[in-house]
Amino acid sequence: MPALTAQSCPALAGTVTVPGDKSISHRALILGGLAIGRTEVTGLLEGDDVLRTAEAMRRLGATVTRVGPGHWQVDGVGVGALSEPGDILDLGNSGTGARLLMGLVAGHPITAVFTGDASLNKRPMARVTEPLSRMGAGFVGRAGNRLPLAVVGARAPMPIEYRLPVASAQVKSAILLAGLNAPGETIVIEPEPTRDHSERLLGHFGAVVKIVDLADGSRRVTLRGQPELIAAPVVVPGDPSSAAFPLVAGLIVPGSDITITNVGLNPLRIGLFDTLIEMGAQIEFLNKRNAGGEPVADLRVRHSVLKGVDVPASRAPSMIDEYPILSVAAAFATGTTRMNGLAELRVKESDRLAAIAAGLAANGVAHEAGADTLVVAGKGTVAGGGTVATHLDHRIAMSFLVMGLAAARPVTVDDDHMIDTSFPGFAALMTALGAGFSRAG
Numbered sequence: 001m002p003a004l005t006a007q008s009c010p011a012l013a014g015t016v017t018v019p020g021d022k023s024i025s026h027r028a029l030i031l032g033g034l035a036i037g038r039t040e041v042t043g044l045l046e047g048d049d050v051l052r053t054a055e056a057m058r059r060l061g062a063t064v065t066r067v068g069p070g071h072w073q074v075d076g077v078g079v080g081a082l083s084e085p086g087d088i089l090d091l092g093n094s095g096t097g098a099r100l101l102m103g104l105v106a107g108h109p110i111t112a113v114f115t116g117d118a119s120l121n122k123r124p125m126a127r128v129t130e131p132l133s134r135m136g137a138g139f140v141g142r143a144g145n146r147l148p149l150a151v152v153g154a155r156a157p158m159p160i161e162y163r164l165p166v167a168s169a170q171v172k173s174a175i176l177l178a179g180l181n182a183p184g185e186t187i188v189i190e191p192e193p194t195r196d197h198s199e200r201l202l203g204h205f206g207a208v209v210k211i212v213d214l215a216d217g218s219r220r221v222t223l224r225g226q227p228e229l230i231a232a233p234v235v236v237p238g239d240p241s242s243a244a245f246p247l248v249a250g251l252i253v254p255g256s257d258i259t260i261t262n263v264g265l266n267p268l269r270i271g272l273f274d275t276l277i278e279m280g281a282q283i284e285f286l287n288k289r290n291a292g293g294e295p296v297a298d299l300r301v302r303h304s305v306l307k308g309v310d311v312p313a314s315r316a317p318s319m320i321d322e323y324p325i326l327s328v329a330a331a332f333a334t335g336t337t338r339m340n341g342l343a344e345l346r347v348k349e350s351d352r353l354a355a356i357a358a359g360l361a362a363n364g365v366a367h368e369a370g371a372d373t374l375v376v377a378g379k380g381t382v383a384g385g386g387t388v389a390t391h392l393d394h395r396i397a398m399s400f401l402v403m404g405l406a407a408a409r410p411v412t413v414d415d416d417h418m419i420d421t422s423f424p425g426f427a428a429l430m431t432a433l434g435a436g437f438s439r440a441g
């Protein structure tokens with residue numbers, strides 16, 4: 001386990017581009033693998049999570065080729081024509097890869113065995129196996145349907161109407177992917193809208209997807225089954241969830257003035273930016289444009305005096321992966337930041353609520369964690385000096401390294417290798433802005 005230490009640094013400056021969006025990258029490979037013809041993907045995230053999905057799609061019969069940095073070609077097989085993989089599908093650290101591909105396999109008459117790393121194999125899968133069973137798939141797994149798990153795909157998949165018990169784009173997407181090979185309409189009702197990259201890309205590849213916002217605030221997504229998907233180029237924007245790390249670093253390191261180019265601004269992904277602006281963050285959205293069907297902009301970020309705010313639970317789906325780095329921003333703010341509706345953080349790559357609380361405690365930040373709440377008592381400065389246990393969680397590692405850039409004493413994370421799952425080149429990009437990291441030992 002390589003430990004990495006971040007120490008306080010002078011003002012950050014410069015312009016950087018973060019890697020491609022993880023959610024869109026997974027989906028581009030999966031839908032490209034089902035489409036007829038060759039899909040050209042540019043800006044693909046070449047992080048371990050997405051590379052695992054690429055390999056799984058190969059095992060399912062698609063031809064997936066890297067032609068240059070971020071430039072990939074996928075020759076698809078057509079909906080319903082996936083082949084049975086000759087070996088286990090190992091999705092590594094990736095909940096998205098595992099759950100989306102379980103949906104895909106569930107809708108095909110094939111059997112596939114899924115596994116992952118020590119983190120993924122602890123994560124709950126019943127949330128996908130339950131609706132996918134109703135569509136006709138079978139599952140043989142450990143208690144609670146955790147991985148390793150065999151998916152016995154439906155011979156004749158049935159469309160369902162399903163109301164999500166938790167707000168989860170992964171569960172929604174798994175059902176839609178299974179529904180692709182079912183006759184008739186598959187309907188998912190979400191209590192609160194979650195990221196809609198699957199819906200956007202399904203439409204982009206020629207499927208008919210209807211989205212209706214219902215009077216009670218929920219959203220109904222209807223997919224017409226058995227479409228012929230046609231290859232279409234996908235331009236992947238920079239990942240707002242990755243941009244969050246240099247962005248918060250720019251806010252908390254005194255004197256900083258940085259620009260992050262080509263950041264995806266899908267309205268269902270930008271809860272963190274809204275929250276930081278409420279806290280007083282100076283963020284300018286420059287050169288707003290549309291790229292590959294998603295809104296993008298360049299973000300100019302300057303050091304800011306932040307104040308604590310209340311973050312409503314309703315905002316959680318649009319910033320679900322951003323609470324670790326928001327907690328760091330809150331520690332440098334003055335006043336109390338209250339976060340609600342965080343139950344899902346307990347089932348990510350780690351129990352993120354517990355990992356954040358332990359990291360704050362190790363670095364002298366007053367806070368209180370409840371079952372699904374976190375209150376951070378910001379004092380404007382952070383003592384630091386702690387070592388943070390990362391539990392195979394990339395977002396915990398990056399968040400506390402950012403903390404170390406502005407804390408009084410250095411902050412160490414016990415392991416940083418898993419950062420490559422979502423943000424390869426993180427340390428180099430931060431160093432280019434002026435950050436200081438050192439390898440312990």
Ligand SMILES: O=C(O)C1=C[C@@H](OP(=O)(O)O)[C@@H](O)[C@H](O)C1
Pocket residue numbers: 022023024095096167168169170171173195320321344
């Ligand atoms: O669909 C996706 O691409 C994702 C959905 C979210 O998970 P949930 O669906 O579990 O909320 C998010 O945490 C994950 O990083 C990516």
Ligand SMILES: C=C(OP(=O)(O)O)C(=O)O
Pocket residue numbers: 049093094095096097321348349395422
């Ligand atoms: C939760 C995350 O990813 P996944 O669920 O795909 O492992 C994340 O990237 O923060």
